[in-house]
Amino acid sequence: MTLATHESIVSFSLPGTDGKAYSPDSFAGVSALAVIFWCNHCPYVRAWEDRVIALQREYAERGVHFVLINSNDPAKYPEDSFDKMTLRAREKGYPFPYLFDESQTVARGYGATRTPEIFLFDRDRELAYHGAPDDNYDDPAAVAHRYFRDALEAVVAGRTPAPAETPARGCTIKWR
């Protein structure tokens, strides 16, 4: 079952492409933490990738951190292997940790089903927003609703995002 609004963050301890291990405690004190299910191969991820990078750069100075998690089975999708993740993070200069959920237990714990799929937690690490980055994967110039940005603004200001939930649009997570 997918994590519901106001539920607490689900813990994890996962290796990152930067050689470090990360858990929610690695981000203690930050005003908001976005856990984003991600991968390399998915075209929806690719379409939103630059927008998500830009948002992290913009909100970093306001104490907001993103962490990306790839839970796909690399046996089925070799582009999603840890080595390929490392390459992608380097090529794009990811300003956030990119973690590998090899056992897929973290994705199951969150009830994540798609990539990209955002779980944004507030200062108390309660789920404040869950869903898509915005309403147009195809054309950034045609976006009408910036769900994630609006949710970030709300959380940083101590408000409840509206909407707090949107449908995640993307590839399905590739289970073993």
Add this chain to the structure above:
Amino acid sequence: MRIDFLYWEECPSHEDALSRLQAALAEEGVRDEIIVTHVATEAQARALAFPGSPTIRLDGRDIQPETATDGAGRLTCRLYLLEDGRPSPLPSREMIARGLRTLAQTTKEVRR
């Protein structure tokens, strides 16, 4: 002209892609029927050399062969490169229209 539209339902862009194909056909005055195939299994994907959803073939030729990378075929979502270089899960209407015009031109030349 044979117009194939192949999709896997787990990739949400297929409905928009089919609408764009229909619009491009109307714009170019093409009245041939679209043959829609739902690719549902890995075996079917391999048999059709399916490079991902959505895929459009005009007389068997992919509208963007350079991104139809997986010759073996598998169930996956398809990445297109748009005219401005952006990646997208959705082919642009212009990309489809260009494919139609190229095919019409080739057919005309062969007939001469």
